Amino acid sequence: MPLYALVDCNNFYASCERLFRPELKRTPIVVLSNNDGCVISRSSEAKALGIPMAAPAFQWEHAFRRHGVAVFSSNYALYGDLSARVMSVLEDMAPRVEVYSIDEAFLDLTGVADAETLCRALRERVARHTGIPVSIGIARTKTLAKLAAGRAKKRPEHEGVFRLDEADREGLLAATEAGEVWGVGHRSAKRLAARGVRTALDFIRLPQQWVRTELTVTGLHIQLELKGISCLDMAAAPAPRRSVLCSRSFGQLIEDREHLREAVCSFAARAAEKLRRAGLEAQAVQVFVLTPRHRQELPQHQGQATIGLPLPSDFTPEIVDAALRGLDEAFREGFAYLKAGVVLLGLTPASARQRSLLDLPPEERQRRRALTAVMDAVNARHGRGALRLALSAAPDRPWHMRQHRRSPRYTTNWDELPRVG
């Protein structure tokens, strides 16, 4: 009989910020998305104030001030580093760990004699070594473990760990709205409501055939998982990446083609950097541009173009060049754009590269490797964008995102180490 646990960091980004500002122990904290657009993490005090997830920051500025909320721009260098520390504690103590997201991991506890005791010990150790509070749910399927973790977090009497036994399963499902279940999003919840389904218990009582046709196999798997039949295995190894994306909303709307070219150039360069760091090469470069959908009074355009590369490549100038050609196809004159992005597709490991007659001569490949290695090394040491292509050079462009309240990169940047005393 399989047994899974889900470890979920509580209010992760807000908890990370609090770690370095202990004086904020009881202060409500919110963390904003890129562009300082909306709220993406809230401490429990902020939740208690009624600030909802994804609340647009501008609407809540007044409430932030009135209640003395500490507001942070998101600081992914910090969160990524703390996440790695949490995961390494889990990997030290648990037999099999699947890192599911920056703040969650599944554990395979099949065959573990006292799973609950192990999880309590894990929770203690993570708190001691990283300062991050976690909630842990234990159950026979991943989907049930998610629900159990939610219960562990909500009910203080469980002290952070809840094991869902078969006897309690239907009770928990009856107390759970269908839309709260992992994998049931906005759309599916609406369909289910139209069929009279309110709770997760109603959902598992639907005929399988209806679920299969209306919600696809994905929905069917969720239904079986809620019944205690495991359909979602542990991922043995992290799945190979299928795409690399770099996109941004702009600080202001952009009509000018040249500004858009600068932005796309820098996104493409950044995407190529990520590609090399992952040891991959891309076979195609996709570019998209979007006008703001929420501004219906403006003319709307969603442009997209995909450019194939003659050979898999991780070479920045080649990727930038393809991206700019894609932009020429996707761009239409006379629109005010909010957002653009570059997606790299058809990823293959750089090491497995097929040599072909069309391949570059060895000395040219060597030259390219040397050039990108220097760029990556300089950027790693002096900060992203220290060395970049001429087209994207100007640091203070109108398309740069707003990020006024970022905390220091305490753990990843020497200049921003916390000061003691």
Added chain:
DNA sequence: TCTGGGGTCCTAGGACCC
């Protein structure tokens, strides 16, 4: 609502093949 950025998977439909 002045709504972020980075991903994955599924399905339908078209092109093409034997």
Added chain:
DNA sequence: TCTGGGGTCCTAGGACCC
């Protein structure tokens, strides 16, 4: 042709996740 059955590959769009 009022066109069979079976297959692959590709793309666009939808849905969902954190």
